[in-house]
Amino acid sequence: MKTHILLIATSLLTANLLSPAKAQFPVMGSSTQAKALPGTAGDQSPKGSGKIIGYVVDSTQTKAVEFASIALYNKTTGKAVDGTVADEKGKFALTKLAPGEYRVLVSFVGYRSKTIDNLNLTNGQTVDLGVIKLPSSVKTLEEVTVTGQAAIIEEKVDRLVYNADKDIAAKGGDATDILRKVPLLTVDLDGNVSLRGSQNIRVLINNKPSTIVASSVADALKQIPADQIKTVEVITSPSAKYDAEGSGGIINIITKKNSLQGLNLNVDSGVGNRGSMLSLNGNYRKGKTGFTLGGFGRAMYNTITKTSLEQTSQVDGVTTMTRQTGDGHSSGMFGQYNLGFDYDLAKNQSLTAGVRYGVRNMISQQDLVTRLFTNGMAGSVSNRNVDAKNLSGTVDVNVDYLHTFKPQQEWSISTLYSRNDLTNNFDADLLNGSDVLTGRQRNLNKNVNQELTLQTDYQTPIKKNQLIEFGGKAIFRQVNSDYRYLQAGPSGNFVTENNNTLGELLYHQNIAAGYTSYTYTTKQRYTLKGGLRYEHTFIDASTRESGTLGIGNYGVLVPSVNASKTIKGTTVKLGYNRRIQRPGLQQLNPNFNAANPQNITIGNPSLRPELTNNVELGLSRTIKKTFINATFFGRVTNNAITQVRQPSDTLPGAIVTTYQNIGRQHAYGTNIFANVAVTSKINIGLFLNTFYTSLTGQAMSVDGISETLTNTGFNVSGGSFASAQFKNGWGAQAFGFMQGSQVQLQGRQGGFGFYTVGVKKDFSNKKGSIGLAAENFLSNRFNIHTVLNSAQFSQVSDVYLYNRGIRLTFTYKIGKMTMDAPRKKARSVNNDDVKSEGGGQTQSGGAPAGGGQPRQ
Structure with missing residues (x-):
């Protein structure tokens, strides 16, 4: 689920950087703030009545690629002048375009980008690019895997995230084996978990509580297979959105989900x-x-x-x-x-x-x-x-x-x-x-x-x-x-x-x-x-x-x-x-x-x-x-x-x-x-x-x-x-x-x-x-x-x-x-x-x- 939200955020951020008209909703919670690319959000592009439309699909399945990013470049200057995001059916439209010669770049995470060159647009003209097929990018997936190998720890404003899905030694074990390896946590041999020396913590599973955890954290952890855990979130400073309970903090165990x-x-x-x-x-x-x-x-x-x-x-x-x-x-x-x-x-x-x-x-x-x-x-x-x-x-x-x-x-x-x-x-x-x-x-x-x-x-x-x-x-x-x-x-x-x-x-x-x-x-x-x-x-x-x-x-x-x-x-x-x-x-x-x-x-x-x-x-x-x-x-x-x-x-x-x-x-x-x-x-x-x-x-x-x-x-x-x-x-x-x-x-x-x-x-x-x-x-x-x-x-x-x-x-x-x-x-x-x-x-x-x- 988090992966999917990340993909959406990536596409929206790309569109925001490319289109001042669409940069309305910044990504919250990030420690960095998006800056406008030269010649895009900082400049006012000349307007006209031209239009470019198209439809983005997966090249192997003829299936819509939702939220694909479309960037429009001026071919003479090489600068981005507009951009948008495809809808849930893969359709997109770039409107109010001035006459000129353009280049279109279509991209999405997990696919190889595709460039369409030599687009000559006149005032009032509509250019239909038809079906644009994006092939899967095996190379990109391999690079993502390597990056994940290196980024074991992620930091957010109120928590530390441990990526547990790289643990090969925990196969056949339970959640206790994973939590022993998470920074800030200690787990004794009975499975009792401490955060900074305090056992007064709250353990959630996929953001959900369970009465079994209320009865015994140690026994509850034995019921969760280690190889089904994707990440462990250690929330040391919970916000007001979380229940007031858990004086030591909150541990949220995220299991692997498959929404394909x-x-x-x-x-x-x-x-x-x-x-x-x-x-x-x-x-x-x-x-x-x-x-x-x-x-x-x-x-x-x-x-x-x-x-x-x-x-x-x-x-x-x-x-x-x-x-x-x-x-x-x-x-x-x-x-x-x-x-x-x-x-x-x-x-x-x-x-x-x-x-x-x-x-x-x-x-x-x-x-x-x-x-x-x-x-x-x-x-x-x-x-x-x-x-x-x-x-x-x-x-x-x-x-x-x-x-x-x-x-x-x-x-x-x-x-x-x-x-x-x-x-x-x-x-x-x-x-x-x-x-x-x-x-x-x-x-x-x-x-x-x-x-x-x-x-x-x-x-x-x-x-x-x-x-x-x-x-x-x-x-x-x-x-x-x-x-x-x-x-x-x-x-x-x-x-x-x-x-x-x-x-x-x-x-x-x-x-x-x-x-x-x-x-x-x-x-x-x-x-x-x-x-x-x-x-x-x-x-x-x-x-x-x-x-x-x-x-x-x-x-x-x-x-x-x-x-x-x-x-x-x-x-x-x-x-x-x-x-x-x-x-x-x-x-x-x-x-x-x-x-x-x-x-x-x-x-x-x-x-x-x-x-x-x-x-x-x-x-x-x-x-x-x-x-x-x-x-x-x-x-x-x-x-x-x-x-x-x-x-x-x-x-x-x-x-x-x-x-x-x-x-x-x-x-x-x-x-x-x-x-x-x-x-x-x-x-x-x-x-x-x-x-x-x-x-x-x-x-x-x-x-x-x-x-x-x-x-x-x-x-x-x-x-x-x-x-x-x-x-x-x-x-x-x-x-x-x-x-x-x-x-x-x-x-x-x-x-x-x-x-x-x-x-x-x-x-x-x-x-x-x-x-x-x-x-x-x-x-x-x-x-x-x-x-x-x-x-x-x-x-x-x-x-x-x-x-x-x-x-x-x-x-x-x-x-x-x-x-x-x-x-x-x-x-x-x-x-x-x-x-x-x-x-x-x-x-x-x-x-x-x-x-x-x-x-x-």
């Missing part, structure tokens, strides 16, 4: 020692109607985890030390299936609809051995074998309408219904020190998250260098969570436990929002984009245990300002925005995850939103073959939602993790990225992220006394990647990433490393390829060492990950597609307003995913 004419089917597959995948995607378009049908399935297996834990807690003068070891493995099936439809109601109106279903089935098993020591004396030894199920089914249905009045003036209506059914259950066999079964435990947790969104947007240009946007949005959201704890003896039926047996959360959250945004580009090439957004949130929440929670409604006014200017080849960007972060499902869910009773997780349905002020300064420059980007940022968050741990007052030696609005969080740092185009086919990239963070706040201790918590420190991560294209369709790529330990409110979470290399061979007919990729092959395992502590507890944990892998990939295209005209499709809904799981902590003590809380 004809029918085709793409087959992608991969098999490895730890996972396999199969993807089938079909596209059909005829005239005004287009359909897409696709499916993706991925299996994960042979995932082994070993853990060790030592923690000490003090409650009522009794010191309890826990020593625990765990051995586990997990397997999973992920799938995503979609059906799309688009129809051009008229020349300037379009309708888009789609249905997407996502499924996630994660099964994990872990054997835990726990030894307790009370005041230094050895106590009980117990074994616990846990089987956990993390199951999810998500349905997204959207219908969108777009009406384009003229270039950059458009009105859209977008609707979206989304529902996620999430199940987190576990069964545990309880054994004594002699491995004799003494009892069984079961936790049943059913969650439903559904939302309906209605949105309308309007934008229009003002004069030649200004654009105004405004719109409104309504979100109706409902979250339900039911849980039960059951127990049984070594045999027999399960019965309800005596304490903490039943729980239910009913959470209604309705949001009404309105915004306006203004973009202004000066003659000196300054670009300024400012906006104001207001959101009002209505909350009605209750639990079975406590009744109505009494969480008040609240409103927030969110300003945003972004400015950019290119000074002597250096682009300078300055931005400020205010963001809010509402708690997500896993922060609210009151079910306590006791799959590992020494490390319990429970949500807090009384959480309030957090409010963040962000400031950033970005500098970027291309020096010969090297692109350099450096961004300096500051972030202050009030009422921050953070994981807080404290000893249990009922279970000896246990640590309980919950979420609280702890107070204030500061972060100041820099992101540096450099890309070197060694040759047109070899790229090397380096990136470094470093920031200083300070967390401070008040939390309730186990005895009900308010405790002051504070922690500060530096967070550092970085990596490098390289890619190369060789002769005869061969290519290679390598990537490495290292993240240091991360500052937490009560300690530091351990760091980790990741690396991968891959090679690919394209078939001679360009319809398929075969590849081989290997990751973490130099070591058998990786250790994440985490140290957490407070005045009442200390915890040291080690998680050993066995993630050495290799995979073979295969892709093939069936069918043939032909060049279609650029078409502007209806916009879709963006819900950027729910906090993800946060914390991003690998579960200490080897607690398996599931058991009532989505993976952390």
Whole structure:
């Protein structure tokens, strides 16, 4: 879609440069401003009554080439005197021409230009050029491919764009593999994503939200095949058009779209020692109607985890030390299936609809051995074998309408219904020190998250260098969570436990929002984009245990300002925005995850939103073959939602993790990225992220006394990647990433490393390829060492990950597609307003995913 818009913009810009009469609608958002060519927009050409008409078609298909550029040159002076753009039928007309001898140049992206010489025009004469056939330009396409190889990073006034479709090592992987390579982002080994150290971000897929992302970003990314991702947009300073949610920023994943004419089917597959995948995607378009049908399935297996834990807690003068070891493995099936439809109601109106279903089935098993020591004396030894199920089914249905009045003036209506059914259950066999079964435990947790969104947007240009946007949005959201704890003896039926047996959360959250945004580009090439957004949130929440929670409604006014200017080849960007972060499902869910009773997780349905002020300064420059980007940022968050741990007052030696609005969080740092185009086919990239963070706040201790918590420190991560294209369709790529330990409110979470290399061979007919990729092959395992502590507890944990892998990939295209005209499709809904799981902590003590809380 973006490619098609670019083609239209290119043609319009060409026409604007050539014809003063038609240069009414400049391209907005560009850091440069079109200047008139000598002898064209700056001069008044002599007028007459002559006319030149014609019809531009594809030479191989006798099909109209829409929006082709037609330039008229004076043959004597060689200067351009007029120009126009063909309509949707390929027709064009140059009118009010003075007598003379002319030359016509017809061009369009993807075709070889055609020149018609020796046109002698007299006053009042009409010259019909008839059908002008443009042949395809294979050479031009090859040059575009090489350019794309070099331009991995694109910069816009409010975002950084990473072109992911060049990644050959990610075949057979998922979106997590791609996001690890995007500058400004860090992704831990559980798939939790951070932007400049903040996990309070919003992830969109093709500008659309999904309830599965609201439930768990990490699990949602596993459902997106890596080789279907075209670009990743990192929006560090969102404008007022975006929802106010996402204090760290917004990540928009754009998947590959095919809007060409004809029918085709793409087959992608991969098999490895730890996972396999199969993807089938079909596209059909005829005239005004287009359909897409696709499916993706991925299996994960042979995932082994070993853990060790030592923690000490003090409650009522009794010191309890826990020593625990765990051995586990997990397997999973992920799938995503979609059906799309688009129809051009008229020349300037379009309708888009789609249905997407996502499924996630994660099964994990872990054997835990726990030894307790009370005041230094050895106590009980117990074994616990846990089987956990993390199951999810998500349905997204959207219908969108777009009406384009003229270039950059458009009105859209977008609707979206989304529902996620999430199940987190576990069964545990309880054994004594002699491995004799003494009892069984079961936790049943059913969650439903559904939302309906209605949105309308309007934008229009003002004069030649200004654009105004405004719109409104309504979100109706409902979250339900039911849980039960059951127990049984070594045999027999399960019965309800005596304490903490039943729980239910009913959470209604309705949001009404309105915004306006203004973009202004000066003659000196300054670009300024400012906006104001207001959101009002209505909350009605209750639990079975406590009744109505009494969480008040609240409103927030969110300003945003972004400015950019290119000074002597250096682009300078300055931005400020205010963001809010509402708690997500896993922060609210009151079910306590006791799959590992020494490390319990429970949500807090009384959480309030957090409010963040962000400031950033970005500098970027291309020096010969090297692109350099450096961004300096500051972030202050009030009422921050953070994981807080404290000893249990009922279970000896246990640590309980919950979420609280702890107070204030500061972060100041820099992101540096450099890309070197060694040759047109070899790229090397380096990136470094470093920031200083300070967390401070008040939390309730186990005895009900308010405790002051504070922690500060530096967070550092970085990596490098390289890619190369060789002769005869061969290519290679390598990537490495290292993240240091991360500052937490009560300690530091351990760091980790990741690396991968891959090679690919394209078939001679360009319809398929075969590849081989290997990751973490130099070591058998990786250790994440985490140290957490407070005045009442200390915890040291080690998680050993066995993630050495290799995979073979295969892709093939069936069918043939032909060049279609650029078409502007209806916009879709963006819900950027729910906090993800946060914390991003690998579960200490080897607690398996599931058991009532989505993976952390």
